[in-house]
Amino acid sequence: MQLNATDLDEGVNADVIYSFTLYTSEKTQEKFSLDPSSGEIRVKDVIDFEEVKSFEMYVEAKDKAVNPLSGQCKILVFITDLNDNHPEITIKSSQSLIKENDPVGTVIAVISVSDRDSGDNGKVVLSIHNAEMLPFALNKSSEDFFALTVTESLDRERVHSYDITLLVTDRGSPPLTDNETISVTIQDVNDNGPMFPQTLYTIHLMENNEPGALLASLTAHDPDLHENQYLVYFIIEKEIANTSVSMLFSINPENGNLYALRTFDYEREKEFLFHIEARDSGLPPLSSNVTVHIIILDQNDNTPLIVSPWRPQGTVIEQKIPRSSDKGSLVTKVIALDADSMQNSRITYQFLQITDTPLFSLDQYNGEIRTTRMFSYRDPKDQHLVIIARDNGEPPRSATVTIKISTVDQVVTHLTKTTEVPLEYDLITDLNLYLLIGLGSVLFMLLITILVIIVLKCQEPKPSQAAPQGRNSILSQRNSSTIADSTLISSDAYWYSLFLAETRKGNVVVRQPLPNGTGFIVSSIPGSAALTETSASRSSTLQESSSDLP
Structure with a gap:
């Protein structure tokens, strides 16, 4: 403003000088200047409404006379507020470490906001930046005080820390804003068990x-x-x-x-x-x-084992076959076992050495050796075959067996002692043991019975009474031409055994009883002599003995 003081005098007495009186504070004089000649009051320093909202200035106008006269006035300056102050955020208390198992509603920080401006310029709004993405919220506890709390369950393994940015804005025109960031680290708790990538x-x-x-x-x-x-x-x-x-x-x-x-x-x-x-x-x-x-x-670590025909290590198997065998006749069958599995146990058979190649064939899968044609007189009597049993492993393993085949005109079948392959299996079980004991008992009883029968058959009974000499002589003379020998018999059992023995020799046996009934006389006549006898002689002899035959 510009002051205007008037003086009715003239000349020097009318010249006016302006100045602040002692009632004007120094702070006011620092903010404002007064032109002593023109009376202009100007602002010479920044005026801050938040510091001083009004000023009082006391100005004196004095003329230049020898005895100057003066006049005073009071000037009141009211400061109008401008939105020149940013709102402020103050963290009263906070915790930067919280546990992931802290419950919902846990208070993380207490926050206050302020704005030095007045009116709408001093009214502020506090918010969280990207609040929809954070498990936190602001709750107003009192005027200009807010509490930052947890709104969702926390999981450190998902998010281990949060930076919470608080935004405050006043309602001035234009509005001013401010922000503050709170860092929160989530502390781990043992809420996760170990996990394997696979079950x-x-x-x-x-x-x-x-x-x-x-x-x-x-x-x-x-x-x-x-x-x-x-x-x-x-x-x-x-x-x-x-x-x-x-x-x-x-x-x-x-x-x-x-x-x-x-x-x-x-x-x-x-x-x-x-x-x-x-x-x-x-x-x-x-x-x-x-x-x-x-x-x-499985690894091919087992060599095939030839179990049929079995032979002791390093020996040659002898096999006989009739020379009259037809084409395709089975000579023998080679069987090999392999303890491995899958490909390692699949065995094929081949001839390693053979005396006469066109004479025998070998099935590579079942090991059967058969004749491919009939034997001829030109074929050697003995044939040597070396068969190799090879598995399908990698590398393959094999075993060989040597068979000597002898051709004979007639095969004599005889019992041979079968030697079983010494496989590593437990053949003696409880059931087999009981069967062996029962079979042994039956065989023992059968042997005892046979021995008893043989003893009874071979025992000669003693005759109870000798035949009269006279009668014996008469019979001997009577049959001297036809009877080869005569025997005094008193036992039917003995007679029966003698009858069987003589008839097997081809003789004709005749039994004649003694007159006193104490025994019989048995006569053995050779078959050839019996055939040359006259019809009458044979007829009479047979008539005499036929009535006494059993």
Whole structure:
């Protein structure tokens, strides 16, 4: 503003000088300047409504006379507020670390807001930047005070920390804003158990492995931190075929590496099934387990064993065949067994050496040796065949057998002692033992019975009374021409055995009773002599004896 003081005098007495009186404060004089000649009051420093809302200035106008006269006035200056102050955010209290299992509603920070402006310029709004993406919210607790709280369950394994940006805006024109960021770190709790990538591990292991071989690395993952993440691996103890699993396999407790402790044989053990557990070091500890299936793979480590025709090691098998055998006749059959499996146990048969190639054929699958034609007089009597039984493994293994085939004009069948292949099987079972005992008992009883019968058959009975000499002489003279020998018989059993013996020799046997009834006389006549006898003589002899035959 510009002051205007008037003086009715003239000349020097009318010249006016303006100045602040002592009633004007120094602070006011710092903010404003007064031109002593023109009376202009100007702002010479920044005016801040928030510091001083009004000023009082006392101005004196004095003339230049020798005895100057003066006049005073009071000037009131009111400051109008401008939206020149940004709103402020003040964090009264906060915690930068919270646990992931803290419940919903947990207070993270207490916040106050302010704006030095007045009116609408001093009214502010507080909000969270991207609030829809954060599990936090602001709750107004009192005037200009807010509480930052948790609105959702926290999961450190999903988000381990948050930067919460608070925005405050006044209602001035134009509005002014401010922001403040609060960093919150989520502390881990042991809320996650170890997890294996798979629920079942199938491990294929070739037999005849080296003890201590690494089978697999069964590593589990735990998303927790520190001791909640430190895992220890161990085998869940169980018995497999009366053997503890820990005697067969071991696992490194720190990294989960699984090792085989001994060599495995497919022919004895084909698979193993057990469980591995991973446990963390938290409080309380959490754990999970995984199933391990070990499959032993077969290796061609067994040589075929020829079981038929069996022979001691290094010996030649002798086989006889009639020279009159037809084409296609079965000579013998070679059977070989292989303890391996699949391709390693598939056996084929071939001739390794043969005396006469066109004479015999060999079925490569069933091992049957047959004649391809009939034998001729030119063929050697003895034929030597060397047969090789080879499996289908890689590399293949084989066994050979040498057969000597002898041709004979007539095959004499005789019992040969069969030697069974010494296979590694337990042939003596309880049932077989009972059968053997029963069969032995029957054979023993049969032998005793036969011996008793033989003794009874071979025993000669003593005659009760000798035939009269006179009668015997008469009969001898009567049959001297036809009877070869005469025997005094008193036992029917003995007579029957003698009858069988003489008739088998081709003789005619005649039994004649003695007159006193004490016995019989048996006469043996050769068949040729009997045929030359006259009809009358034969007729009379037979008539005399026919009535006494049994």
